[in-house]
Every structure is written in C-alpha cells, then in structure tokens.
Amino acid sequence: MPIPEDVTGEEIDKDVRQELQSLPKGLAEDVAKNLVMVARLIDEDPEGAYGYSKVALRLASRVAAVREAAGFAAYATQKYSEALAEFRAARRMTGNVELWPVMADCERGLGRPEKALDMAGAPEVHKLDKAGQVEMRLVAAGARRDMGQLDAAIVTLQSPELASNSVQPWTARLRYAYADALLAAGREDEAREWFAKAVESDKDGSTDASDRLAELDGVEFVDAFADEDDEDDEDDEGDGEAAENVVEEVEEAGVVEDEDGEDVEEGDLKD
Numbered sequence: 001m002p003i004p005e006d007v008t009g010e011e012i013d014k015d016v017r018q019e020l021q022s023l024p025k026g027l028a029e030d031v032a033k034n035l036v037m038v039a040r041l042i043d044e045d046p047e048g049a050y051g052y053s054k055v056a057l058r059l060a061s062r063v064a065a066v067r068e069a070a071g072f073a074a075y076a077t078q079k080y081s082e083a084l085a086e087f088r089a090a091r092r093m094t095g096n097v098e099l100w101p102v103m104a105d106c107e108r109g110l111g112r113p114e115k116a117l118d119m120a121g122a123p124e125v126h127k128l129d130k131a132g133q134v135e136m137r138l139v140a141a142g143a144r145r146d147m148g149q150l151d152a153a154i155v156t157l158q159s160p161e162l163a164s165n166s167v168q169p170w171t172a173r174l175r176y177a178y179a180d181a182l183l184a185a186g187r188e189d190e191a192r193e194w195f196a197k198a199v200e201s202d203k204d205g206s207t208d209a210s211d212r213l214a215e216l217d218g219v220e221f222v223d224a225f226a227d228e229d230d231e232d233d234e235d236d237e238g239d240g241e242a243a244e245n246v247v248e249e250v251e252e253a254g255v256v257e258d259e260d261g262e263d264v265e266e267g268d269l270k271d
Helices: 014-022 025-041 046-059 064-076 080-094 100-109 113-120 123-127 130-146 150-157 171-184 188-201 209-216 224-253
Strands: 255-257 263-265
Touching (some): 025 046, 064 080, 100 130, 113 123, 123 130, 130 171, 150 171, 171 209, 188 209
C-alpha cells in the first residue's frame, strides 16, 4: 500500500521504535511507516488502517507492537475474533495486562458477555492502572446490558471514579455510559443530569453527550442549507406551474403558431 511522502516512520512512539530495532534497518523503517499509517487512519478510515496493519504484520509478525496495532485495527473494523487473537499474541510476547479490557470487549463483540464478566473478575484486573480498571468497569457494565441486566449495569458503573468531581481522561465516557444506562432503565431525569455532567467533562468531544442532552430537552437542530434547498425547489415548482398556466391560457384563447413562428388565430390558418 502507498505511503505518503510526509511519513518518515520517526513519528511512532519511542518504545515501539526500540522494539523495531531487532529488525534490519530498512525493514524496521518500512514497518514503522505502516504503523504510522495505522495510527493516522484508525479513527477516520478503519478499513484503510486495517490494510496497513496487515502489511506491517506480514513484515514483522514477531514484534509485539505490530501484533497490538493489528489487533486494534481489526477491533476498529469489528473483526473481533481476529482482534482477540492478535491481542492474545501481543500479551504472550510482553506479559503485561494492559490489553485485558479490550480483550474482554472482544468477547462481548463475539456474543460472549458471560466470558467478558469472567474476565472482569479475574486477578489480572488488579494489576491494571486506574485507567485500565475504569475501562474494565465500562466493559463489564456493557456485558450486563448485553444480558438485559440494566440495574446491574447501573450498579457496576457506580464507583468512586464516577462520583469524583475531578476530570480525568476517562470521566466523560464513564459519565456518558452511566447516563445511557439510566435512560435505558427509564430513569430520564437522572439520565439528563448525568448527560449534562458528561458534557461538562467532555472537552475534546469524545462523546455525543451534548446531542443526547439536547434530544432529552426536546431541542431540534435545523439544517439551514437544507431549508434553502427546499425553498429553491418550491420556487422551481412555482415557475413550472406558472408556465403551465400560460400554455393553458394560450390554448384556451385559440392562439397557435404558424409555420413562420408568428402567432395567429386558428381561424386565420389556411389549408
């Protein structure tokens, strides 16, 4: 796959670059460039990112960072079985547990929420940092909802992190998930309160909490451009109707055109 000229491979994280030092220099550069493309495209063009991840995987399947990148690219395209396999491979290579929550979410994607809940209660969770533990809580709550256990999902999300007034990288998503669960359970007033709190903490627009809040408040957004197009269409229709009326009036008056294009009365035409 083509690599843009502005991509050098130096853009990758220094830890990943260090991993790639085990490869020949030219190969390491090629792998690095493909990993940069995965990171660049994964949000806007997941399929494109997936394509670059497959190239990197073909070039360096024994590098943990490559397996991890391939896992996230597959995850972004909802290829959960493939993603889980790549995450497991990366974990075997590194021995760390950072990927545990996303692995559990792959189990959800594969229709196995019970397995995700088992992972949420595993010893590995205690080895996660705070961000990882919050992510695991989100996955567990999602698994509860998959199983139709809305009340249990709400309880799962109730935590010191949710109650805290400090804003952390995970705060907006945690509050959003809680609001969404409350709404699903029919607790609309509480849901509105927590969507509002999610908006307050969502500085980078990582959720659509503002839209959900507006929806609950009955606010409708009007597309001004769409209105202009509708008005133009109405004008065109009006012009067409006016033209048709003129033709009808002319026909009723008995006016037609002779061969030279001049208007004459029907009675003046000769055989």
